[in-house]
Amino acid sequence: MSAADPRPAERRIPLLIVGGGIGGLAAALAIARTGRTVHLIEQAAELTEIGAGLQIGANATRVMDRLGILEAAEAVAVHPERAVMRDATTGETLTVLTLGDTYRRRYGVPYLVMHRGDLLQILLDACTANPLITLETRRHVTSCRVKPDGVTVTCEDGQVYRAELVVGADGLRSALRKLFVDDEPVCSGYVAYRGTMPIENVESDVDGNDVVLWIGPQLHLMQYPVRSGALYNQVAVFHSKTFAAGGGGSTPEELDDAFAPTVKPVRLSAASVSRIRHWPLYDREPLTSFVHGRLVLIGDAAHPMLQVLGQGACQALEDVVVLADQLAAHPDDLATALASYDQARVPRTTRCQRTARPWADVWHLTDPLAIALRNRIFRTRADDDYSDVDWLYAELPA
Numbered sequence: 001m002s003a004a005d006p007r008p009a010e011r012r013i014p015l016l017i018v019g020g021g022i023g024g025l026a027a028a029l030a031i032a033r034t035g036r037t038v039h040l041i042e043q044a045a046e047l048t049e050i051g052a053g054l055q056i057g058a059n060a061t062r063v064m065d066r067l068g069i070l071e072a073a074e075a076v077a078v079h080p081e082r083a084v085m086r087d088a089t090t091g092e093t094l095t096v097l098t099l100g101d102t103y104r105r106r107y108g109v110p111y112l113v114m115h116r117g118d119l120l121q122i123l124l125d126a127c128t129a130n131p132l133i134t135l136e137t138r139r140h141v142t143s144c145r146v147k148p149d150g151v152t153v154t155c156e157d158g159q160v161y162r163a164e165l166v167v168g169a170d171g172l173r174s175a176l177r178k179l180f181v182d183d184e185p186v187c188s189g190y191v192a193y194r195g196t197m198p199i200e201n202v203e204s205d206v207d208g209n210d211v212v213l214w215i216g217p218q219l220h221l222m223q224y225p226v227r228s229g230a231l232y233n234q235v236a237v238f239h240s241k242t243f244a245a246g247g248g249g250s251t252p253e254e255l256d257d258a259f260a261p262t263v264k265p266v267r268l269s270a271a272s273v274s275r276i277r278h279w280p281l282y283d284r285e286p287l288t289s290f291v292h293g294r295l296v297l298i299g300d301a302a303h304p305m306l307q308v309l310g311q312g313a314c315q316a317l318e319d320v321v322v323l324a325d326q327l328a329a330h331p332d333d334l335a336t337a338l339a340s341y342d343q344a345r346v347p348r349t350t351r352c353q354r355t356a357r358p359w360a361d362v363w364h365l366t367d368p369l370a371i372a373l374r375n376r377i378f379r380t381r382a383d384d385d386y387s388d389v390d391w392l393y394a395e396l397p398a
């Protein structure tokens, strides 16, 4: 670069990760632990997560264990005793899934609920402590070109990276996904208001150590404690006419109207959820491959799903260990490593994406007969019947 040329030089990087969310940071950690150097770029000025909770099933706490961060996570998370599903319009408890000791014995690792910021900080600390990882913020990727021997990534500020392998972890509105398909996020018509509050301010009759899900016509409310029980996380979700009509936005009045027909504890809880921001809920149609030359997608960039299974971040965590394992198993053969990653991850994440939609429909039923039948089926379940969730939480074959 000459003195008169203001453009930054092209930087040659062996492995570049785009996106510093849970998926990107976990990928950096997993891959660096196999001995590779990793460079991660993130568009934001800081690596942070919004102030809300995350459920982490055994499939993902198993990954945390592999990454050496489970102990740190358990120290700030909550180990819930039960997942309790209740009818939001009658208050009736419909079904319970035991998440405590029985769950841990079955799957070998715990079910956790934790603050997103806590998980991101744990990942960030582990990445910062690893000399093979470089983290760079304020790098907004605007374009990407895949060539036979590598990938060129260009940022808004003109910085160019040329990498042998690029991992796209840039979330729901991924710029890198555009190289795979010209698709758009699919509007669910539902909107979430969410946030945490001091546990002593909670207006509810629920047990503070449970994950509680209230379901009702075109709505649900999810509640659980985070940060060692100091904070209570609440997510109020409902069908928004303005969002469904393509308006994009929603108002707190819409939230209050939606929850007006629910029982008092649900109404009071929904009224107490932060109104500062809301999240329209989207997924996308599944891809048939996450690999394009030497570009590979993980997390929401690859397979965004409706949040009802509590699996978006968990699947991102699964992605990263499979990717790291395959890169380690085929150190001189990227094509084979990426093909094996694809083969393992596409069917599994497609199943999650495809299961989440009808599962949301079951929660949000409006027809009284269908609701009666659903509730009757839920009432017959035993608390320790894991047959419907084994596919998610049990150890996957190697």
Ligand SMILES: Cc1cc2nc3c(=O)[nH]c(=O)nc-3n(C[C@H](O)[C@H](O)[C@H](O)COP(=O)(O)OP(=O)(O)OC[C@H]3O[C@@H](n4cnc5c(N)ncnc54)[C@H](O)[C@@H]3O)c2cc1C
Binding pocket: 018, 019, 020, 021, 022, 023, 024, 041, 042, 043, 044, 053, 054, 055, 056, 139, 140, 141, 142, 169, 170, 171, 172, 173, 174, 175, 192, 194, 235, 279, 281, 298, 299, 300, 301, 307, 309, 310, 311, 312, 313, 314, 315, 316
């Ligand atoms: C209401 C709700 C509840 C949820 N609950 C759960 C749950 O309980 N359990 C669970 O497992 N999942 C849950 N999820 C899903 C989970 O939040 C996501 O699946 C997960 O955060 C995806 O992580 P990611 O790293 O792939 O993407 P993101 O978290 O979206 O990270 C992408 C990163 O890339 C950066 N980026 C984007 N574009 C660019 C660019 N062009 N250049 C550089 N950087 C860029 C972004 O700034 C961001 O930091 C929930 C989702 C919602 C909406």
